Amino acid sequence: MSAESEILTRYSRVAVVGAGVIGASWAAVFLAHGLHVVVNDPRDDAASVVSDYIRKAAPALKEFGLPADNLPRKMRFERDLERAVADVDVVQENGPERIEFKQDLWARIGRVAPTHALLLSSSSAKTATEQALKMEKANRLLIGHPFNPPHLIPLVEVVPGEQTDSNAVTDAVAFYKALGKVPRVLRKEIQGFVANRLQRAIFRECCHLVLEGVVTVDELDDIVTSSIGLRWAADGPFRSFHLGGGPGGFPAFFRQFAPGMEAAWKSQAPVTLDEKAQTTIIEQAEASFAANSVDKLESERDAKQLAILRALASVKEKGTTA
Numbered sequence: 001m002s003a004e005s006e007i008l009t010r011y012s013r014v015a016v017v018g019a020g021v022i023g024a025s026w027a028a029v030f031l032a033h034g035l036h037v038v039v040n041d042p043r044d045d046a047a048s049v050v051s052d053y054i055r056k057a058a059p060a061l062k063e064f065g066l067p068a069d070n071l072p073r074k075m076r077f078e079r080d081l082e083r084a085v086a087d088v089d090v091v092q093e094n095g096p097e098r099i100e101f102k103q104d105l106w107a108r109i110g111r112v113a114p115t116h117a118l119l120l121s122s123s124s125a126k127t128a129t130e131q132a133l134k135m136e137k138a139n140r141l142l143i144g145h146p147f148n149p150p151h152l153i154p155l156v157e158v159v160p161g162e163q164t165d166s167n168a169v170t171d172a173v174a175f176y177k178a179l180g181k182v183p184r185v186l187r188k189e190i191q192g193f194v195a196n197r198l199q200r201a202i203f204r205e206c207c208h209l210v211l212e213g214v215v216t217v218d219e220l221d222d223i224v225t226s227s228i229g230l231r232w233a234a235d236g237p238f239r240s241f242h243l244g245g246g247p248g249g250f251p252a253f254f255r256q257f258a259p260g261m262e263a264a265w266k267s268q269a270p271v272t273l274d275e276k277a278q279t280t281i282i283e284q285a286e287a288s289f290a291a292n293s294v295d296k297l298e299s300e301r302d303a304k305q306l307a308i309l310r311a312l313a314s315v316k317e318k319g320t321t322a
């Protein structure tokens with residue numbers, strides 16, 4: 001048995017707690033890998049939301065060589081949380097991003113879930129240590145933070161808390177790898193983890209530039225997709241700037257650009273997202289995007305991101321640097 005099959009056999013029953021944008025996408029990933037999924041969500045339309053989402057995810061799943069038809073046959077819905085998690089190997093939590101909610105939820109789950117179960121939170125920012133505050137024992141709880149949509153974007157940030165056992169981290173990494181994801185373990189807990197901290201920092205400047213009238217929302221998006229978006233899909237910021245230094249690499253890059261960069265960091269003015277600022281951005285965004293449905297924009301996004309992944313995979317097959 002391969003390592004992938006072994007881990008998916010050991011962790012074959014998954015509870016998806018919270019089935020909105022992220023939970024529905026995770027459900028599609030788990031089902032496409034043959035896992036049994038129980039969905040827990042108080043909303044009345046949970047079954048139709050998840051089934052519709054799985055249908056929308058089908059082109060991406062097929063692209064990854066995964067089955068996409070009849071997936072819901074291994075899925076059931078259970079509104080009672082304790083019953084939903086009583087007999088599973090994994091809980092992937094995707095409820096509202098409120099710390100009190102997550103603390104209460106994990107305290108309840110911790111009392112009834114099997115002791116071997118991996119307890120994974122999709123939270124975008126709240127650490128496992130703070131989520132675990134009301135649990136009696138949190139040795140199996142850790143962050144498994146995906147990037148939206150989890151059925152398409154490879155990264156999962158794996159972040160253990162102070163009480164997490166090292167074998168839970170090892171198994172979470174193996175579990176996500178077996179699902180075709182790219183799990184990356186953070187060496188320290190930090191609010192917002194890594195990818196969202198980067199997005200936040202960049203988005204701060206995006207808002208600043210639009211609010212100052214330097215560019216419109218549309219123009220800024222074009223600038224990003226035609227430059228750093230493309231660059232960072234190929235190479236990360238450090239490798240890119242190593243090349244920015246030419247044959248002299250990073251030392252040359254720092255000699256030329258470090259003083260200016262440091263000065264710019266020091267002089268950053270605060271950006272306020274008050275009602276007036278939000279209205280400016282919302283009006284521009286609506287003028288640009290509202291003519292298309294979110295469904296249409298999502299399917300275009302998925303098609304473009306799949307094309308990029310396909311292109312990158314073909315370059316890797318031809319051989320590349322370490």
Ligand SMILES: NC(=O)c1ccc[n+]([C@@H]2O[C@H](COP(=O)([O-])OP(=O)(O)OC[C@H]3O[C@@H](n4cnc5c(N)ncnc54)[C@H](O)[C@@H]3O)[C@@H](O)[C@H]2O)c1
Pocket residue numbers: 017018019020021022023040041042043093094095096097122123124125145146147148
């Ligand atoms: N949206 C994103 O881009 C994104 C990306 C990565 C991680 N996350 C994280 O994933 C989590 C979910 O975010 P989302 O965007 O899917 O939110 P969402 O609002 O789309 O979904 C949340 C779901 O939780 C359900 N819920 C509410 N109370 C519940 C309860 N008591 N028990 C079970 N389910 C309950 C809601 O009915 C809803 O379906 C958050 O922690 C968020 O930070 C979001």
